[in-house]
Amino acid sequence: MNFANNINRINLSCYALYVFYALLTLTILGYGVYFLQNFGFEYIEIGMAIGISALISSIVQPLIGRFADIKHYSWKSILIILSIIMFLASLGLFFAPKFLFIYLFCLMVIVLGCMYPFLNNTVFYYEHHGVKTNYGVSRGFGSLSYMIFAALVGLILVGSNIMIINVFSLVASVSMILIVVFLPYYGYSIDESVKDKSKSFKNNVLFKYPVFTLAFISVSFFMIFHQVFMCYMINIFTNVGGNIADVSFANSLGALLELPAMFLFAHILKKVSLRNLIILASVLYVVRSLVILTAQNPLGIYISLILHMFTFAIIIPASVHLTDEIISEEDKNEGQAFMGSTLTIGIIFANLIGGNILQLYDVNLLLVVLVILTVIGCIFAFATLKFDK
Template identity: 30%
Template structure:
């Protein structure tokens, strides 16, 4: 019976990742296309997306703290509440004519809330794993990237053949499926029984007590500034090199699909190489990716740069999750996952989008891409200051596997 339930949880969590990233593609992957369609300039697009990332800096740890402390409120319930709120808000944004600054404000709120789901889904996966369920986070997250990739192509074709407003309805449809999957999932035990948990540490306490985490947070926060500029304004890069909205969908497919091999191999890699080494390796490709795109004379070379997301973001995303699970005490893991998301997706995306939109409107695309290369190099140098122990995460992984075996018996 335990085996059947474990398999069920694994499949449900995979569907959760898939539907989340498909809907994420509609509301965030095509954000620039949608907002430009509504009449916003690059600067206002940057304000919308960057402002949402800025608020997420406080929203994500706030929500994580609420889930940890409020009795009766679980990760699952918080995710369901956010899904309902964002779906209603995005339909409103797509169907009701609004002034430009109102569009900025509404989208800012919606993007903030939807960004906040990512660390909650990650924390839910880690809780399932720590309780012995056969959840393979790397494969589930990898299939999420595949789903994002396929939806990028489909949405790109829909936008090109119809109009960008269709993204609103595509998002609502995916959210219905996502809501259904989340409702069917059982609660991870540790997200329900709060009265027996030791209080979690504060963000400052966690960062002060873990120098590698602090350095990785700072370094990848800077790297993510460049990554967010490349992602948000990819449509500008594609158009500059002669592409269309349909080509943009294919470019987004390349980026997301390229993550799949690294994510699928994640469990194998972290048994052979420490999480710290893998994170330091991924920072190298956070520099090479903008460099290739900056030097690209045509779309073919630019697509090669987009595909380097496999070895940058593709390694960073799953390995950072295991790094947090390895480095922090159980009581601090939800907040720890949130810290990583808060600084990379939060601070990094905020500064990247705000600065990227402003710079593109004033100094042009090419110069902005050159600055991206310099910023990524700074982030790389910070991550290289982390000392790597040879023991790696193997002990922690074996503890999880041992726990699973005991529970099966």
């Protein structure tokens, strides 16, 4: 079937989904602590709420993916349901008493994590149905939007009511509902006659696909590294004489450096194989952690950030492409859900590891742990080479 007439609309819709998802991520996670603090919640309450929500999300993501694969629910149905839940929770924040307020916010954190793998599935679904899409460009629009929204929301917040943050969440969730509703759906991809009738919740992708399992573990360690670095960047900078201004600039620089690799990823894949890209990014993660460890001044940290475009900006689209490549059609929702949960796993362990080390020891030990995390991730990445496609 020829869907050429829909190509531009579908691609623009996919880009828009990542744009509004970036806005949700910014308002919920980027400004979450600031938002809750203004309603009288203590740092320890906020940290526990976000940490537990991230843990629940990391568990729920693959369960939803597995359920969708077994019951043959489409990514479209799941995304609409999740977006509606996000909208209702966000709307409820305008009226909720304080004891319920934190629970609604936690629900938004959980739903945010669960949305991500189904966004990825959206792009690849159309590619498998003859519509030329580009995951790297879609994800790149998300990174670009996050950077722009961060600046705009920061300016708007000056002199505005704190609930303006939640207004952005409402706008983003409504926009995602409308976009998904009007996206075309061409039916489930698996022929009824060849469906695996023995599929069950016990038979998940981690047991069926050894390469995927190794890649999942590898990416999880890299995401822990990423989240530790992002969460405790101020400690890392002050350790070498930097300050909060360095953190602000580094955040903007990191988002900017993601763009070239994300937008050009499809072209890069034509020159370098997917597996080699993952190995290259893994090795450079180790190099990056060593640069951070040996940095003597803020310039050293900035130099390590340059490698962000060859590590995080490569491993994210590469892991999603790898999942799509090696996971069978009937398991794709669950596969992408597991790979998407690595970001949430990173948040959980970053808070556990970073918080405890800084509380009991110092930032120098934390930098050593960053090296250990990347070395373990690199070892598991190389282990995938033992298996053929």
